[in-house]
Amino acid sequence: MLLKGKRIFIVEDNLSNKAIMQMLLEQDGAKVLFDRWGAEALEKMLAALPLDVILMDLMLPGQLTGYDIFQQIRRIETFRDIPIVAVSAADASTAIPKAQELGFSGYISKPIDFLRFTKQVKTIIDGTAVWYTPERI
16 A cells, blocks of 8 residues: 555545545545635645645635735645645646746646556655656657
């Protein structure tokens, strides 16, 4: 099991996307925690510590984007060393440079590649950035 014992927090507003990611990660042994990004999400993350990685959707309902939430999370000392990965269907030609500039640990394009996803997450947990879109194979 590639992710046995790893703790992964998903911020995702689409329950179908969340279910797919959760299923793949749990099949490989991960403990998955989740929030749609409500007012209590940071408290949920703090309660979930320790975390090995945070998977962040970029396009969320309302005013905040995944980029905004990334910046909120990074302001908290406890989360400074936890890798945060953008997982998004946003236009990669603009999303990846912005994610890199802000300091994300990677970008994984949606739709999720079922054969690569858990390996990509493990690579990021192990300290190597992954910037994946189907065109970047």
